[in-house]
Amino acid sequence: MKIGLITIGAELLNGTRTDTNASWIGKSVISVGGSIHWHMTVNDTNESIVNSLNQVPEDIDIILCTGGLGPTHDDITPTVLYTYFNDNPLFDDKYWSLLTSRFKSRGIDIPESNKNQAMKPEKGKIIPNSIGSARGLHFKNNNYQIFAMPGVPSEMKLMMNDYILPIIKKISKIENHVKLIRTTGIMESALYEIIKPYFRSKDLSIAFLPSYTGVDLRISSHTNNILVSFLDVIIPLIDKYYYAQDEIELEDVLGAAIINKNKTISTAESCTGGLISDRLTNTPNSSSYFKGGIVAYSNLVKINLLNVKKETLNKNGAVSKEVALEMAEGVRKHLNVDIGLSTTGIAGPGGGSKEKPTGLVYIGLSTTSYNKVYKFNFTKNRKINKLMTSQAALNILRNYLKI
Amino acid sequence: MKIGLITIGAELLNGTRTDTNASWIGKSVISVGGSIHWHMTVNDTNESIVNSLNQVPEDIDIILCTGGLGPTHDDITPTVLYTYFNDNPLFDDKYWSLLTSRFKSRGIDIPESNKNQAMKPEKGKIIPNSIGSARGLHFKNNNYQIFAMPGVPSEMKLMMNDYILPIIKKISKIENHVKLIRTTGIMESALYEIIKPYFRSKDLSIAFLPSYTGVDLRISSHTNNILVSFLDVIIPLIDKYYYAQDEIELEDVLGAAIINKNKTISTAESCTGGLISDRLTNTPNSSSYFKGGIVAYSNLVKINLLNVKKETLNKNGAVSKEVALEMAEGVRKHLNVDIGLSTTGIAGPGGGSKEKPTGLVYIGLSTTSYNKVYKFNFTKNRKINKLMTSQAALNILRNYLKI
Numbered sequence: 001m002k003i004g005l006i007t008i009g010a011e012l013l014n015g016t017r018t019d020t021n022a023s024w025i026g027k028s029v030i031s032v033g034g035s036i037h038w039h040m041t042v043n044d045t046n047e048s049i050v051n052s053l054n055q056v057p058e059d060i061d062i063i064l065c066t067g068g069l070g071p072t073h074d075d076i077t078p079t080v081l082y083t084y085f086n087d088n089p090l091f092d093d094k095y096w097s098l099l100t101s102r103f104k105s106r107g108i109d110i111p112e113s114n115k116n117q118a119m120k121p122e123k124g125k126i127i128p129n130s131i132g133s134a135r136g137l138h139f140k141n142n143n144y145q146i147f148a149m150p151g152v153p154s155e156m157k158l159m160m161n162d163y164i165l166p167i168i169k170k171i172s173k174i175e176n177h178v179k180l181i182r183t184t185g186i187m188e189s190a191l192y193e194i195i196k197p198y199f200r201s202k203d204l205s206i207a208f209l210p211s212y213t214g215v216d217l218r219i220s221s222h223t224n225n226i227l228v229s230f231l232d233v234i235i236p237l238i239d240k241y242y243y244a245q246d247e248i249e250l251e252d253v254l255g256a257a258i259i260n261k262n263k264t265i266s267t268a269e270s271c272t273g274g275l276i277s278d279r280l281t282n283t284p285n286s287s288s289y290f291k292g293g294i295v296a297y298s299n300l301v302k303i304n305l306l307n308v309k310k311e312t313l314n315k316n317g318a319v320s321k322e323v324a325l326e327m328a329e330g331v332r333k334h335l336n337v338d339i340g341l342s343t344t345g346i347a348g349p350g351g352g353s354k355e356k357p358t359g360l361v362y363i364g365l366s367t368t369s370y371n372k373v374y375k376f377n378f379t380k381n382r383k384i385n386k387l388m389t390s391q392a393a394l395n396i397l398r399n400y401l402k403i
Numbered sequence: 404m405k406i407g408l409i410t411i412g413a414e415l416l417n418g419t420r421t422d423t424n425a426s427w428i429g430k431s432v433i434s435v436g437g438s439i440h441w442h443m444t445v446n447d448t449n450e451s452i453v454n455s456l457n458q459v460p461e462d463i464d465i466i467l468c469t470g471g472l473g474p475t476h477d478d479i480t481p482t483v484l485y486t487y488f489n490d491n492p493l494f495d496d497k498y499w500s501l502l503t504s505r506f507k508s509r510g511i512d513i514p515e516s517n518k519n520q521a522m523k524p525e526k527g528k529i530i531p532n533s534i535g536s537a538r539g540l541h542f543k544n545n546n547y548q549i550f551a552m553p554g555v556p557s558e559m560k561l562m563m564n565d566y567i568l569p570i571i572k573k574i575s576k577i578e579n580h581v582k583l584i585r586t587t588g589i590m591e592s593a594l595y596e597i598i599k600p601y602f603r604s605k606d607l608s609i610a611f612l613p614s615y616t617g618v619d620l621r622i623s624s625h626t627n628n629i630l631v632s633f634l635d636v637i638i639p640l641i642d643k644y645y646y647a648q649d650e651i652e653l654e655d656v657l658g659a660a661i662i663n664k665n666k667t668i669s670t671a672e673s674c675t676g677g678l679i680s681d682r683l684t685n686t687p688n689s690s691s692y693f694k695g696g697i698v699a700y701s702n703l704v705k706i707n708l709l710n711v712k713k714e715t716l717n718k719n720g721a722v723s724k725e726v727a728l729e730m731a732e733g734v735r736k737h738l739n740v741d742i743g744l745s746t747t748g749i750a751g752p753g754g755g756s757k758e759k760p761t762g763l764v765y766i767g768l769s770t771t772s773y774n775k776v777y778k779f780n781f782t783k784n785r786k787i788n789k790l791m792t793s794q795a796a797l798n799i800l801r802n803y804l805k806i
Contacts, residue, residue, distance in 0.1 A: 013439040015429030016610055016621070019422060022444070026418030036416040039444040041425070055458060207419055218419070267677075267698070273684025274670075274677030277698045281676025282786055284752055292704035294697055295670070295680045301695035301738060305708070335704060349687055383685055 001172040003029055004038040004060040004144075006052050008067035008077055009151055012041050021066050021156055030220065032165050033174025034062065044068050049080045056144065062168060063144055064160075067151035069134035071113040077148055078119065078137060085139040085146075089119040099133055127163045129155055136163070177224045179231060183241040184214030184250065184395050191215055191241070195234045201226050212384050213250075213391040214241070243398055250394045255283040257401045263338040265397070267293035268306050268331035270318065271345035271361060275390045291337050296327065306330030319344050321362050321373045328364030329371065340366040341397055343389050347382045359385055363393045365400055404575040406432055407441040407463040407547075409455050411470035411480055412554055415444050424469050424559055433623065435568050436577025437465065447471050452483045459547065465571060466547055467563075470554035472537035474516040480551055481522065481540060488542040488549075492522040502536055530566045532558055539566070580627045582634060586644040587617030587653065587798050594618055594644070598637045604629050615787050616653075616794040617644070646801055653797045658686040660804045666741040668800070670696035671709050671734035673721065674748035674764060678793045694740050699730065709733030722747050724765050724776045731767035732774065743769040744800055746792050750785045762788055766796045768803055 005025060011017040019041065026036045038057055042048040044067065056063060068077030082089050096118040103110040117133050120126050127136025127147065132155045137148040147164050149156045169175075183191060188210045195217075199206065203226055209216040221227040235242055244253050258265060267277045267290075277293035280286055294305050299318055302308040307330040308323055316322045324344050332340030345361030352358030359378040365371070374396055378385045408428060414420040422444065429439045441460055445451040447470065459466060471480030485492050499521040506513040520536050523529050530539025530550065535558045540551040550567050552559045586594060591613045598620075602609065606629050612619040624630040638645055647656050661668060670680045670693075680696035683689055697708050702721055705711040710733040711726055719725045727747050735743030748764030755761030762781040768774070777799055781788045 012426070013429050013442060014433060015426040015431070015439075016612060018426040023415070023418040023421040026416050028418070030417060036418075037446070039416060041442040041444070043440070051460075057454075209419055269677075272681075273689075273693075274672075274680030274696055274698065277677030277700075278675075278681045278789070281698075281700065281750075282789070284785060286676075287700050290676075291701040292698045292708070293677055293700075294708075295677065295684075295695045297680075297684065297690050297696075298694040305695070305697075305737075334708075347684075382687060386681070386685070 001034045001062065001168065001174070002037040002057075002060050003034045003168070004056055004063045005036050005040075006049070006063060006065045007039070007041045007151075008044050008049060008065065009041075010043050010074075012067075013043060021151065021153055024153070024157065025064055025066075025160065028160055028165060029064075029168060031176055031178050032169035033172035033176050033222075034168050044074050044076060046076060046080050049077065050084060053084055058143070061144055061171070063146040064164065065146060065148040066156055069117070069136070069148065069150045071111065071117055071133070075116070078116070081124075081137055081139060081146070081148055082119075082121065085124060085141060087121045087123050087139065089121050091115075092118045092120040095120070095135070102133075127159050129159065131155055131158060138163075175222055175224070176220055177222070177227045178218065178220040179227060180246050181217040181219060181231070181235070181242060182214060182244045182248070182250075183217070183238060184243060184391050186215065186238070186241040188215050191217070191238065194237055198230065198233050201230070204230060212387050214243075240399060241395075243395065249279075249282070250391065250398065251279045251286075252283050254280070254394055254398055254401070255286055255289070257398060258289040261401055263401070264289050264291055265339040265341065266291050266331045266335040266337045268327040268340060268342040268364075269293060269295050270297060270302070270327070270343055271347045272343045272386050272389050272393070273297065273347075275386050276341065276343065276393055279390055279394065291335050294331055294334075302327065305334065307334065317356070319346055319356055319360060319362065321375065324362035324364035324373045325366065325371060328366035328373075332366045338367060339397070339400075340364070341393055342366075343393055345376075345378075345385065345389060347385045348380055349382055361385065361389045361392075363389065363396055365396055367400075370400070370403075404437045404465065404571065404577070405440040405460075405463050406437045406571070407459055407466045408439050408443075409452070409466060409468045410442070410444045410554075411447050411452060411468065412444075413446050413477075415470075416446060424554065424556055427556070427560065428467060428469075428563065431563055431568060432467075432571060434579055434581050435572035436575030436579050437571050447477050447479060449479060449483050452480065453487060456487055461546070464547055464574070466549040467567065468549060468551040469559055472520070472539070472551065472553045474514065474520055474536070478519070481519070484527075484540055484542060484549070484551055485522075485524065488527060488544060490524045490526050490542070492524050494518075495521045495523040498523070498538070505536075530562050532562065534558055534561060541566075578625055578627070579623055580625070580630045581621065581623040582630060583649050584620040584622060584634070584638070584645060585617060585647045585651070585653075586620070586641060587646060587794050589618065589641070589644040591618050594620070594641065597640055601633065601636050604633070607633055615790050617646075643802060644798075646798065652682075652685070653794065653801065654682045654689075655686050657683070657797055657801055657804070658689055658692070660801060661692040664804055666804070667692050667694055668742040668744065669694050669734045669738040669740045671730040671743060671745040671767075672696060672698050673700060673705070673730070673746055674750045675746045675789050675792050675796070676700065676750075678789050679744065679746065679796055682793055682797065694738050697734055697737075705730065708737065710737065720759070722749055722759055722763060722765065724778065727765035727767035727776045728769065728774060731769035735769045741770060742800070742803075743767070744796055745769075746796055748779075748781075748788065748792060750788045751783050752785055764788065764792050764795075766792065766799055768799055770803075773803070773806075 125138040134150040207218040327342035328340040342364035348358035528541040537553040610621040730745035731743040745767035751761035
């Protein structure tokens, strides 16, 4: 089903805000058999909104619209729509009482300007909003249905999930099953080579979405069985790289695996500067397995807190296989945990040499029974190197925990 | 000057990519006296692109266009534009040789598919691209000029900065001076109250851009003197909160200040889990002043590595003023640096109590002559609490370094 999108707001045109609503909506309608075929971004003026409505292509069945439902003078979307769809809005006493008491419970006198949010259409419908004061609007004409939502992402998503997507699904009568498969440590082309032989059904489509932390696959089919069978075949083949489905992060997958194995962990970070422990502690309750970390930026800290030997540093340099190993061992013993994870590398932009170029990274993993160091060559960019190193380290840990 | 924007690509409509080019372009044209008045996002099909060109409003002088200049079969923008603007493109032997040798130097045989990137218009102009193979296109008709750029952000920005923005500036004859003023630790409304009395010139506009790490002010004027005088007046008034101009990060400002004062620093992080050291080490050459950090997630690490007293922990709990202070002192002494910075708090989502709710945070600062603890109440969200705590801690350090 062909869907149109109108995103309203001067802040989108003048670059004050990036339109993340548009990409969220673009993704979400696919799962109910829709797709965005037409998208205009317009100023919050009567003329701009009306112009966009006049230009809606004939083959569009549904218009989604975000922004301009707030209480200030910039928020004119409802007024424009009431006129455009010949509706005579009424004041909704019941909703105004509700809003007034909601504000009161937060100790705020409701401003008069909120009154415009208590209007309701005569012919159109109201889309409920349980987390904000701006309700959505739903109109029909001979050509299409239109749904107007607030620009606040959480409120827009609520209305999409609870009200609009079910309606689109009902009309489209198309089921579309979508899975995001997340991988790391493998190039897009290599991943493609592995799964290509199994890509047989015509009712199966794959998008490769590469980023610095890995390649996500968005796989969809109109038939759930086809999707599930395909996943059953390919996931074992990419097991070393595959870490999650949907929007789950690598650190959250890891957290569950560490708890499952009843292990504790600590980090000794040089080039990543604390990014790995930051990511590990993004997971709620990570304190049950992550005991702490040492960011050993100077050699003295490596020696004093991680027990890295002076000779090892002198002989091999701080960025070396040997130092990575001693760091991982050192933090494991010093913090008395099961697993020590370490990084040392040349983050850049400067500091590289011919022998040890910017982007050279060693990652160490130490347990009582197992010690290993992994070597990588990443980029010339400091932040990207930190990010890629943290992802590689977490994936090394994930693969270790499967043993 | 009124500018139109056409962003091309199925990935923008189906949500695979968020259109960050649009907001960057929206911002950048303002500085040369332009503003985006019309924006369509379209599929990479001939029909969609032609439809958008047919709908360009009459009052638009310049059309900017991104996407579809690559070598694959999806990249049809040049073909569509050649036809639309009645151009007869020619094969550019010189550019093809250049591309071939560029690929060769990277050890790659140039694919035949790149040949379409070696076409050049007969009447239109080429926009150079020093960092990629896709050159831009520039056409004129009776109504407007159109500039087509690649969708790759770095290549788009290069063409905007070097070729397109200078042309817009020349035509618009409008100077627009824009400054971004970055603040943290103050609410939008309080900031507004401080600067409101000085907001006198009609040729001055301000946008307030709040985020979790602070409020940015985008201030613009057509007259540089008005802008500069206004900044001269307000910056001293907001000194405690103002940390940078333009897109500079707090950690980079801090780095320069620490070097300037010839100090060294270390961190002892509990609730922030390494985020502060991660941010500090995002700054190139931070190793000259940041010696290392201890992420003390468990009490045992606080005791063993930071010398926090057992009695202090037992009496006050890990989230307390007293522990924050001992952590900051401990890391300063243990790592032998001038400044110790610490955090302890209840990051959430769980773990809060009536006395110590989720979001309660203490930040400690310790030097040989100065010890202080700061208390905050942030949110219920773990990642937001970590981010807000890191920003508050870095701002405390920034204000200390001014003493």
